[in-house]
Amino acid sequence: MTTTTRAEPTPREPTRDAVPSLDASVIAAVGGAERPPHAGPVSASLTYGWRALLKIKHVPEQLFDVTMFPIMFTLMFTYVFGGAMAGSPGEYLQYALPGILTQTVIFITMYTAMTINTDIEKGVFDRFRSLPVWRPALLVGALLGDALRYVLASAVVLTVGVAIGYRAPGGFLGVVAAVALLVLFCVSLTWLWLIVGLKVRTPNAVMGISMMVLFPLTFVSSVFAPPETMPGWLQSFVDVNPVTLLVEAARGLMNDAADGGDILLVVVLSVAITAVFAPIALRLYNRKT
Template sequence: MSTVPTTARAVPDSAAADTAKVLAAIGSAERPARAGAVSSSLTFGWRALLKIKHVPEQLFDVTMFPVLFTVMFTFVFGGAISGSPGDYLQYALPGILVQTVVFITMYTAMTINTDIEKGVFDRIRSLPVWRPSLLVGALLGDTLRYLMASTVVVVVGVLIGYRAPGGVLGVVAAVAVLLAFCFSISWLWLILGLKLRTPNAVMGTAMMVLFPLTFVSSVFAPPETMPGWLRAFVEVNPVSLLVEAARGLMDGVPDGGDIGLVLVLAVVVTAVFSPIAMRLYNRAS
């Protein structure tokens, strides 16, 4: 008669002991609070930066490429276009700054595509975090990369003779407008990264888009020197609008119309394409 209650008591006692062992193993009897949108986004942004620590070669696109672009275009084209590299540098540096950072935006798509290929999305799906935090964090980390590239271009330009008539404030304002624009178009690259199958396909497609947009613009030469049919395209090219906004700020003659158009375009692109990117992300993960 006494065996039944003893056994009945042993089962819950054993379960309680197992539960205590599990709680001791994880270090706390309390469940951790759910990560908020800001904290989880910052965590994934930090994750994007940690990749650089483990793969330092990723810094080439924000260090070596800006140096090569600035020096090469100044000394190769400067004499032919403006008569001297120094004069050309004063005109071209804002455009080279824009071109360099806009090119770097395509790495956002490649990073996301690589995460999909490696199955990272499946692991993140099981985490109790704000769902868009992976994309937002990736964009925050990439924005820091854009800032690093901008700093390299400006420093190299100053070392080889560039002087901004707009002063430090003009340069800072130009970089801020550039970062806002690049953050917005990064949503387009996220869509590309989520749709295409391999990082190589992402890079090939991105280069097909970026080459005509950056080279057929006012980066290297004023539109007034171009044929009418080409000038018509250059003047409505969003990269040209960005270049002229940055050039005006750095030259100390800011054009409110150009700056306003760039900022409005950045807001519109973000508002239109970020929901599409999120929808694709939810399906992919």
């Protein structure tokens, strides 16, 4: 009895005609034959900046720091300290409003660090870093979104100030120049808080460290009182305090008594802060795991 062995069929090689049909089905599934172009640095940064604004839309409570707090600061300091400091709230408002404006916006700079730290804590940070976009776009976009917050907070303070009697001798252009200078300095300062946000573990820790630094810098300055009224040993610190330099430059622009030296010093300081802290923040961002 003979046995026959059945030959195993050899797998048939795909023909040239089959490959295009397979590719066509895959292309039809994904929706197009061409890949969309990669987002450039500007486009990616603007997208992340828009994301920061959308977060405010979905969580309106985030607007408290740029609406309610400026209103509270302006009203409290004017009517609580005005009579004791200058004899009347109206006279004190003319001196203090540029300082209140500066303090309000500087305090908001910490929220960029809190946002990036929250993204790290929730895992969103890792997802963004895996996207094929310009790597610093997340940080630059956050800065762009917060720059708009600085402008909004400035508008709120100025609106309240005008409503209760403040008038800027420097006029509209002086106020705009003061706000622009303030935003420039605060954007540079935000790079420092980004380093804090990338290093500490929780958003609460970011706020604690930021407040521990910002409170002495803003209150021990010429924001609320002239340095001449302070003890000599304290004046030495107040005179070199960066917040004092910023306040005096903004106050000069708003009072039609602009000092070119003060303005130039603030611009140079802003550039120096960015040059020192931006590379460190970007390096930490690239190495963050």
